[in-house]
Amino acid sequence: MVLECKMFGKRLKNPVILASGILGMTKASLERCCEDGCGGVTAKSLTPEARKGHDGPNIVETGCGLLNAMGYPNPGIEKGLEEFGSWKRPEALIISIVGKDTDEFTMLAEKVESAKKTLGATALEAAISCPHTPGYGVMAGQGTPENVDKITRAIKSACSLPLIIKLSPSLPGEVKQALAAEKAGADAINMGNSLGPGMKIDLQRKKPVLGFGMGGLSGPAIKPIAIRCVYDIYAAVDIPIIGTGGINCGEDAIEMMMAGASFVSVGTAAYYRGPSVFGEIAKEMDAWMKDNRISSIGKIVGAANE
Amino acid sequence: MVLQMNEMLSKRVKKVVKENYRVTTIEVEHALEDAVPGQFIMVWIPGAGEKPMSIGNRYPLTISVADVGPFSGALSKLKSGDMLSFRGPYGKPFIIPKGSKRILVIGGGYGVVPMYFLARTAKEEGIETVAVIGGRSIKDIIYEKQLFAVCREVFITTDDGSRGKKGNVMAEASSLIEGKGFDCVYCCGPERMMHAIATLCKEHGIACQVSVERYMKCGVGVCGSCSVDGRLCCIDGPVFSAEDALALSEFGKKHRDASGILKDY
Numbered sequence: 001m002v003l004e005c006k007m008f009g010k011r012l013k014n015p016v017i018l019a020s021g022i023l024g025m026t027k028a029s030l031e032r033c034c035e036d037g038c039g040g041v042t043a044k045s046l047t048p049e050a051r052k053g054h055d056g057p058n059i060v061e062t063g064c065g066l067l068n069a070m071g072y073p074n075p076g077i078e079k080g081l082e083e084f085g086s087w088k089r090p091e092a093l094i095i096s097i098v099g100k101d102t103d104e105f106t107m108l109a110e111k112v113e114s115a116k117k118t119l120g121a122t123a124l125e126a127a128i129s130c131p132h133t134p135g136y137g138v139m140a141g142q143g144t145p146e147n148v149d150k151i152t153r154a155i156k157s158a159c160s161l162p163l164i165i166k167l168s169p170s171l172p173g174e175v176k177q178a179l180a181a182e183k184a185g186a187d188a189i190n191m192g193n194s195l196g197p198g199m200k201i202d203l204q205r206k207k208p209v210l211g212f213g214m215g216g217l218s219g220p221a222i223k224p225i226a227i228r229c230v231y232d233i234y235a236a237v238d239i240p241i242i243g244t245g246g247i248n249c250g251e252d253a254i255e256m257m258m259a260g261a262s263f264v265s266v267g268t269a270a271y272y273r274g275p276s277v278f279g280e281i282a283k284e285m286d287a288w289m290k291d292n293r294i295s296s297i298g299k300i301v302g303a304a305n306e
Numbered sequence: 307m308v309l310q311m312n313e314m315l316s317k318r319v320k321k322v323v324k325e326n327y328r329v330t331t332i333e334v335e336h337a338l339e340d341a342v343p344g345q346f347i348m349v350w351i352p353g354a355g356e357k358p359m360s361i362g363n364r365y366p367l368t369i370s371v372a373d374v375g376p377f378s379g380a381l382s383k384l385k386s387g388d389m390l391s392f393r394g395p396y397g398k399p400f401i402i403p404k405g406s407k408r409i410l411v412i413g414g415g416y417g418v419v420p421m422y423f424l425a426r427t428a429k430e431e432g433i434e435t436v437a438v439i440g441g442r443s444i445k446d447i448i449y450e451k452q453l454f455a456v457c458r459e460v461f462i463t464t465d466d467g468s469r470g471k472k473g474n475v476m477a478e479a480s481s482l483i484e485g486k487g488f489d490c491v492y493c494c495g496p497e498r499m500m501h502a503i504a505t506l507c508k509e510h511g512i513a514c515q516v517s518v519e520r521y522m523k524c525g526v527g528v529c530g531s532c533s534v535d536g537r538l539c540c541i542d543g544p545v546f547s548a549e550d551a552l553a554l555s556e557f558g559k560k561h562r563d564a565s566g567i568l569k570d571y
Contacts, residue, residue, distance in 0.1 A: 021529075022529070025529070025531055025533050026562075028533060028536040029530045029533035031536055032536030035536075044530065044566070051565055052563075052564035052565055053523065053565075055355040055356075056356030056357070057348070057350050057355075057356040058523045058524055058529065059312070059524040059525075059528060060314065061312035061313060066528070068524075068528075070523065070529060073523065073529075073564055073565055073566060074566060075565050075567045080566075202314055204316035205391060207352045209350070211355055268528070271527065271528045274541070275538070275541075
């Protein structure tokens with residue numbers, strides 16, 4: 001009960017959200033994450049056409065987190081909306097889109113809008129923050145206040161679902177980007193993505209391990225950066241924030257919420273602790289709340305800022 | 307927090323054996339001590355990518371590869387002295403129930419590879435194994451000698467009758483399963499074949515385990531590419547009990563490609 005919260009009017013059992021790109025390739029997999037304890041789930045990011053993603057290896061351990069370069073494998077917007085649609089569960093479904101430019105984002109948002117009635121989604125997330133896919137996010141220079149403004153406006157004019165803009169911790173000026181998103185009509189900020197790009201070289205092969213050469217760093221190493229970004233953005237904007245980056249346990253999630261996040265999204269922890277991690281984090285948050293006699297999770301949001 | 311489960315190892319290839327016109331067996335100068343039958347490793351070839359490969363033996367670490375595409379083609383070209391890079395072992399293995407005396411292993415095509423590892427392990431534990439191996443034609447039958455060395459009996463089937471009984475593995479396996487002389491039946495091969503074996507075992511109330519293969523990217527339960535009904539083949543499988551496999555809506559019917567699009571088998 002203490003973890004109950006609302007996302008755009010939908011009551012969630014907890015603020016733990018499955019991060020995009022993790023496990024969410026199929027609807028059945030998203031449903032499993034709900035059964036494993038998520039308050040909401042984000043589907044794999046969809047592009048206009050199907051993508052196979054980067055060649056492997058797609059993931060490598062670094063000792064301080066995971067480095068990954070998936071390269072947005074997905075079935076394309078039409079098949080993806082069919083796959084994830086008709087969502088009827090009490091947990092929130094967030095549809096994620098990634099486009100190369102405002103035209104692509106507009107086209108994707110229009111598709112989501114036309115499927116909206118049967119989709120059952122609570123929100124639409126637009127990621128402009130992937131650090132390792134040519135043509136998208138950081139590699140396409142999407143993370144500037146000007147581009148955030150254009151992309152946000154384009155999506156808002158095409159789709160009536162609440163819009164979450166997902167920013168990168170890899171670029172300076174995240175506060176300016178968040179302000180630009182808010183001003184252009186975004187309904188929430190997702191602060192966080194993998195950090196980078198970074199690289200891991202195999203000593204014996206004398207080559208970068210990842211098939212794409214470089215990838216985004218996730219996990220424990222990036223948490224302090226994500227916390228700081230959320231802290232700064234909370235002080236600047238009035239719309240809710242989803243905090244993403246390095247959340248591995250209940251106390252990490254509480255810390256992120258104290259920095260200013262209303263929700264936390266969890267991804268790499270599924271690697272460290274298995275897919276049951278979502279419910280475990282929620283239980284750990286619940287225990288912390290009870291130990292500290294705080295009756296409602298909402299009360300800790302932004303506590304560090306006050 | 308530092309986990310080593312994803313560490314990439316590179317070891318020298320010790321021996322390369324051409325099994326037939328397209329299958330090559332590669333032995334590596336390395337003991338994958340914690341590997342058990344049914345598990346897989348992710349093999350990396352710089353420039354060609356990374357794919358899951360079934361483990362054929364623990365020491366020396368052995369894999370067999372069928373040359374069916376650019377990655378498996380590059381892997382098939384490795385020579386003794388070359389480096390093989392891999393991470394693992396991963397996945398849920400075959401389990402031999404406690405007290406088992408006699409097991410049946412069924413391998414179709416290069417599905418015989420993990421079956422050999424299983425039969426060899428069973429022999430070490432004093433458990434008797436009967437094997438059925440099948441292929442399209444005599445030239446597709448591999449691991450025959452290896453299986454003879456560790457099994458009580460080996461039955462062979464070929465679709466064209468050029469070796470052993472004519473037909474698919476069912477030509478020999480059905481009467482063996484119906485005879486009910488086995489504590490557990492294990493199967494690895496084309497999915498429709500595994501579906502038929504699993505169904506027959508279920509009808510006769512015999513324990514059965516199958517190895518379900520799906521397109522895989524990360525191998526460690528993160529990316530979701532190998533999801534079937536919310537189960538992940540990389541960490542919840544690849545070995546499933548016949549009951550669990552038959553409950554999967556896509557088992558024997560559909561699989562997903564690299565983009566996650568459903569395709570018919």
